Every structure is written in C-alpha cells, then in structure tokens.
Amino acid sequence: MQKKTIITGTGSYIPSEIVSNRDFTVHNFYAEDHKRIETAPQEVVDKFQQITGIAERRYAPSHLNSSDIATIAAQAAIEDSGIDPETLDQIIVAHNFGNVIKHTIQTDAVPSLASRVKHNLKIRNPYCVGYDVLFGCPGWVQGMIQADAFFKAGVAKKALVIGTETLSRVIDKYDRDSMIFSDGAGATVIEYKESDGSGILSSSAVSHCTDEAYYIQLGQSNFPGSDPRIRYIKMKGRKVYEYAIKHVAEAMKECMDKAGIDIHDLKKVFIHQANEKMDEGIIKVLYKLYNITTVPKDIMPMSIQWLGNSSVATVPTLYDLTLKGKVNGHRLEKGDIILFASVGAGMNINAICYRM
Incomplete structure (x- = not known):
C-alpha cells in the first residue's frame, strides 16, 4: 500500500450573530469617488442578493478573535480524528488579518495565530511547529498543499490545518462590497499514512x-x-x-x-x-x-x-x-x-x- 495524505478529522465554528440583508437597508452607500449612491439602499441590497446569492452572514461575538474561533474549530477536528494533539507535527493557520479586536481596525499577528492556537490547545510538544499562511482566500487549500509537501519530504506525519477570519472587523460599512464578507473558522486534521486509495x-x-x-x-x-x-x-x-x-x-x-x-x-x-x-x-x-x-x-x-x-x-x-x-x-x-x-x-x- 502507498502512503497518502488523508483527512482524518474536520471541525468548524459557525458564529452565533446572524446579520441579514435587511440590516443593510438602513445604510447609505458611497462609491469609490466618495459620492453617495443615489439608488435606494433596498434596491442596492436586492441587486446584491440577486448577484451573490447571499441572504445573510455570520459575525463573531466581540469576545472572540480569529485565533479563538480557530481554536474552537481545531478542537472539533482533533476530537473528530481521535488523535492525541501532542502527536501533531505542524499547526498551519491560514488567515489574512490576524486578530482584530472588535471595534478596532488594527490587525495583530504577533505572535502568529498558529502559536496562539497551539497555546490555547495546551500542546507542550516543542516539535509541534506552528506557522501562518498568508495567501488570500485560498490560504486553507495552500496550507493543505504545504503540509502534503512536508509529509512527502519525510519531515512530518501529522498536521492541523485551519482557515480562520473575522472579516466583519475590517469592512467599510459605506461600501456595497462590505455585505459579502463574514466570519468563521474551519479545520482539518491530516495524516500521512498507508492508504487503500484515499487521500x-x-x-x-x-x-x-x-x-x-x-x-x-x-x-x-x-x-x-x-x-x-x-x-x-x-x-x-x-x-x-x-x-x-x-x-x-x-x-x-x-x-x-x-x-x-x-x-x-x-x-x-x-x-x-x-x-x-x-x-x-x-x-x-x-x-x-x-x-x-x-x-x-x-x-x-x-x-x-x-x-x-x-x-x-x-x-x-x-x-x-x-x-x-x-x-x-x-x-x-x-x-x-x-x-x-x-x-x-x-x-x-x-x-x-x-x-x-
């Protein structure tokens, strides 16, 4: 049998705050030239839903940051996989803005979110290496690709790959595009092991x-x-x-x-x-x-x-x-x-x- 990178556990965090399109109908929207868009907000919102398909989105509560919701998703994935987290070789966290405290616009990625997640999970193994991936929205997929490469190189056998974001904290509420973005986290445990074709x-x-x-x-x-x-x-x-x-x-x-x-x-x-x-x-x-x-x-x-x-x-x-x-x-x-x-x-x- 050949070894392959196999997903052995998954988890996600769905924020509790639901923001519907109706919540945006009280907004005044402005264009890039800073001129007010004269189209009625309700019409702007209706057209937005027709194009994007979005009717509602989720925002994380103020007491949770990107690293916090990443940890919740990670814990679910670890439990789903049944692994001992101390056996992880890598923790890879994909994001774009680090932690952004609610009601601020300042991003914080020092220490890395992966380091914070490892700390939150109470993993003591020093050979479990955590690092972040900045690759835009494809960051989680890229984290999976990187882990697979490390596995094939023989330097790791087990990894936790997470995608986490609180985009609601970096949006401009006067911009129509702000209605697209939301918060959430998803995680996978992957292992390099003998496979019957899966992976x-x-x-x-x-x-x-x-x-x-x-x-x-x-x-x-x-x-x-x-x-x-x-x-x-x-x-x-x-x-x-x-x-x-x-x-x-x-x-x-x-x-x-x-x-x-x-x-x-x-x-x-x-x-x-x-x-x-x-x-x-x-x-x-x-x-x-x-x-x-x-x-x-x-x-x-x-x-x-x-x-x-x-x-x-x-x-x-x-x-x-x-x-x-x-x-x-x-x-x-x-x-x-x-x-x-x-x-x-x-x-x-x-x-x-x-x-x-």
Whole structure:
C-alpha cells in the first residue's frame, strides 16, 4: 500500500450573530469617488442578493478573535480524528488579518495565530511547529498543499490545518462590497499514512501578480472626509469576477489532469464561497473545458447563502458541514472523488484533487 495524505478529522465554528440583508437597508452607500449612491439602499441590497446569492452572514461575538474561533474549530477536528494533539507535527493557520479586536481596525499577528492556537490547545510538544499562511482566500487549500509537501519530504506525519477570519472587523460599512464578507473558522486534521486509495491525489497552484496584484487590497473608506490613515478591505469586484472566470477552471482542470481523473468521475466540488453566480460560472467553464455543456445539478455544495464569504474558512467549513450531513441534498461516500478549489487576493488560485 502507498502512503497518502488523508483527512482524518474536520471541525468548524459557525458564529452565533446572524446579520441579514435587511440590516443593510438602513445604510447609505458611497462609491469609490466618495459620492453617495443615489439608488435606494433596498434596491442596492436586492441587486446584491440577486448577484451573490447571499441572504445573510455570520459575525463573531466581540469576545472572540480569529485565533479563538480557530481554536474552537481545531478542537472539533482533533476530537473528530481521535488523535492525541501532542502527536501533531505542524499547526498551519491560514488567515489574512490576524486578530482584530472588535471595534478596532488594527490587525495583530504577533505572535502568529498558529502559536496562539497551539497555546490555547495546551500542546507542550516543542516539535509541534506552528506557522501562518498568508495567501488570500485560498490560504486553507495552500496550507493543505504545504503540509502534503512536508509529509512527502519525510519531515512530518501529522498536521492541523485551519482557515480562520473575522472579516466583519475590517469592512467599510459605506461600501456595497462590505455585505459579502463574514466570519468563521474551519479545520482539518491530516495524516500521512498507508492508504487503500484515499487521500490527496494531486494539487495545483498559480499566482498572477502584475495588474491583478491589487484587485483586493486595503484602502480608505468610501465615506467622504474619512481618515485616510484608517484602511479597510477593498475589492475591484468586476475585475475579480472576470479574473476568476478566466483562470480558476484552468487550474482545476490541471489538477484533475495531473491525477488522471475523468471529469465524469468527479462527485463534488468544494469551491471558495465568494459569489454564487461567480462560482456557478467557474463550474460551467470547467465542464466546457472538457467539451461538456451540461453541469451535474448536485456537483457543488453551497453555504454562501447563509454564511456569506468568510475567506479562508469557507472551503473547510463547507466540507465539514457536508461530511456531517448539514448541507441539504449533498452526501459523501468512501471512494468519492472531490475537488477543493479557491481564488483570492494576490491574485492566487489553487486546487486539490482528493479521494474520500
């Protein structure tokens, strides 16, 4: 039997605070030029939901930071796997802004979130190494790719990979794009062990950093007269959409081709929950690359409608929910071929082909 990287436990944290689209209808929105958008807020919100599919999102309570919710998801994954956390070789935490204390805009990543998670888990083993990954929304997938590489290099056998974010604390409430973002955490325990075929089959990652590098960045509030020293997450929505539609499916196909997987054998795609219409468009392009015009209706579980876009947390959270029967109409069975894929700031894209 051949050794492979196998997911042996999953966990996630779904914040308790529900923010519906109705909560944004009392906002005044402003454009990048700091001019007020004259369209009625209700109309802005309705159009937003039509495009993104988002009806509500979750925000973390004020007493919990990114490292705290990462720990909750990690504890669930460790319990699910049944491992002794002292046997972990690596703790990899993907995020973008570190800890951001509620009602502030200052990010804190010293010490690293991985160090904080290890501390919270009370792991004493000094050979359990924790480090962070900054790779935009594809950070959790990239953490999985890195751990798999360490396993194959013979320097680790067991890892905890987490995606965590509290984007609600870095959004500009005057910007329409602020309605996309949310909070959450997802985690997986992975082990390098003898496999009957299950495990990571292949991976793919690309970065486009010329004109695309600043499609998502930090910038001044859209509100006129705002303090230019205070910066919020900003996104060129149309540019991101066009980029993703053009490039993500290509990376997904490359990943599947590396593994020698026939598109007809693909059971599910766990794609970054960025925008419902964009994700649907990416899947259509993927199948078109294989000269297939009809996409299977049950190929793509979605959580964006009620969880919003929690960046690095979307893919592991969606996978955990699906595994545990919490996504209607979607089930996973032993031997199923699935694809993890993501796109985000950088701009970065990655994918993993995995057999259950």
